[in-house]
Amino acid sequence: MQKFRTSFLFGVSFMSIILTISLDFSMFQENLTWANEPVKLIFDTDIGNDVDDVLALAAIHALQNRNECELLAVTITKDNKYAAPVAEQLNTFYGRSDVPIGIVKDGATKEDGNYLVQVYNTKDTNGNRCFPSKITAESSDIPDAVNVLRKTLTAQPDESVVVVQVGFSTNLARLLDSPADDISPLNGKELAKKKVKLLSTMAGSFAKQQGEYNITCDVKSAQKLFAEWPTPIVFSGWEIGMAVQYPTASIKNEYNYVPNHPVQIAYKSYRQSLDKTTPAFDPTSVLYAVRPERDYFGLSEPVDVTFDDNGVTFFKPNPNGKSRYLTVTPEQIVRTSEALSGLCSEPPKK
Numbered sequence: 514m515q516k517f518r519t520s521f522l523f524g525v526s527f528m529s530i531i532l533t534i535s536l537d538f539s540m541f542q543e544n545l546t547w548a549n550e551p552v553k554l555i556f557d558t559d560i561g562n563d564v565d566d567v568l569a570l571a572a573i574h575a576l577q578n579r580n581e582c583e584l585l586a587v588t589i590t591k592d593n594k595y596a597a598p599v600a601e602q603l604n605t606f607y608g609r610s611d612v613p614i615g616i617v618k619d620g621a622t623k624e625d626g627n628y629l630v631q632v633y634n635t636k637d638t639n640g641n642r643c644f645p646s647k648i649t650a651e652s653s654d655i656p657d658a659v660n661v662l663r664k665t666l667t668a669q670p671d672e673s674v675v676v677v678q679v680g681f682s683t684n685l686a687r688l689l690d691s692p693a694d695d696i697s698p699l700n701g702k703e704l705a706k707k708k709v710k711l712l713s714t715m716a717g718s719f720a721k722q723q724g725e726y727n728i729t730c731d732v733k734s735a736q737k738l739f740a741e742w743p744t745p746i747v748f749s750g751w752e753i754g755m756a757v758q759y760p761t762a763s764i765k766n767e768y769n770y771v772p773n774h775p776v777q778i779a780y781k782s783y784r785q786s787l788d789k790t791t792p793a794f795d796p797t798s799v800l801y802a803v804r805p806e807r808d809y810f811g812l813s814e815p816v817d818v819t820f821d822d823n824g825v826t827f828f829k830p831n832p833n834g835k836s837r838y839l840t841v842t843p844e845q846i847v848r849t850s851e852a853l854s855g856l857c858s859e860p861p862k863k
């Protein structure tokens with residue numbers, strides 16, 4: 514028996530050595546992949562409507578701190594003068610004031626919303642603006658979003674960019690329509706096909722037949738975009754963000770490392786309380802885009818997705834379809850919510 518145990522133990526430790534070696538090797542390889550190939554992201558957002566866009570941008574900065582992604586540009590589909598300055602205030606807060614920002618011209622949702630003005634005008638105890646930005650509400654020279662998209666894509670290697678669209682489809686639909694110009698000899702559709710490897714989007718409703726906000730605010734652009742976009746698409750539908758709520762324990766307690774935190778101020782202004790959870794619609798699209806292999810979500814079979822004039826989602830299986838949608842199990846909801854609170858509340862890397 515003793516002998517058996519000894520040889521058994523020897524066998525176990527021998528196997529552990531082999532296992533350890535092979536585990537270390539695979540982890541090394543994974544880390545190498547993350548370290549060498551941060552996901553190149555364009556964040557296209559309607560920041561200023563729901564507050565989850567702010568949480569999503571915070572998550573992007575935390576992921577970039579870990580070298581898991583690189584924020585190439587922020588393009589905005591909310592047509593409001595505070596949207597671009599607040600996006601830049603957030604980027605500056607997180608130490609990345611140079612990220613190019615583009616704004617939609619003549620786009621949807623012109624109203625101020627419930628938190629842009631509050632974040633923009635937050636003052637410190639000396640009465641100075643808390644969150645600096647080069648772009649201000651008076652700036653008249655903010656680049657057009659389609660130009661920023663074309664410039665950003667042109668500068669990147671082929672099939673390297675992931676576009677995270679968490680607002681309306683206005684900018685990307687206009688990109689598809691954009692002709693060759695002095696930025697690129699390719700038209701917008703050719704440019705997207707050549708440079709983009711994935712469109713990760715918070716859009717649609719796959720569990721409940723209803724119009725979804727990001728679609729209904731600009732239905733025509735959504736219909737065009739999702740019919741014509743030339744790369745794979747992964748949808749985070751309404752039901753995913755509803756399932757993965759952002760925890761109140763995080764927003765109340767984990768942002769107090771500075772006297773004024775732009776994410777917490779936006780949240781409080783939008784929700785009128787730090788005691789209410791908020792659906793993590795947009796952060797789920799970011800999380801999938803940067804960490805598709807981490808089993809935060811399941812993926813549907815390939816489907817064709819269309820939207821009717823009321824913004825209602827229709828989808829049917831097609832083995833050659835370019836689209837899939839996310840799913841979540843109860844176990845994944847717990848892990849995803851926890852991962853997002855850790856990322857969104859991570860302090861700037863300084």
Ligand SMILES: [Ca+2]
Binds near residue numbers: 558560562563566
């Ligand atoms: Ca949004």
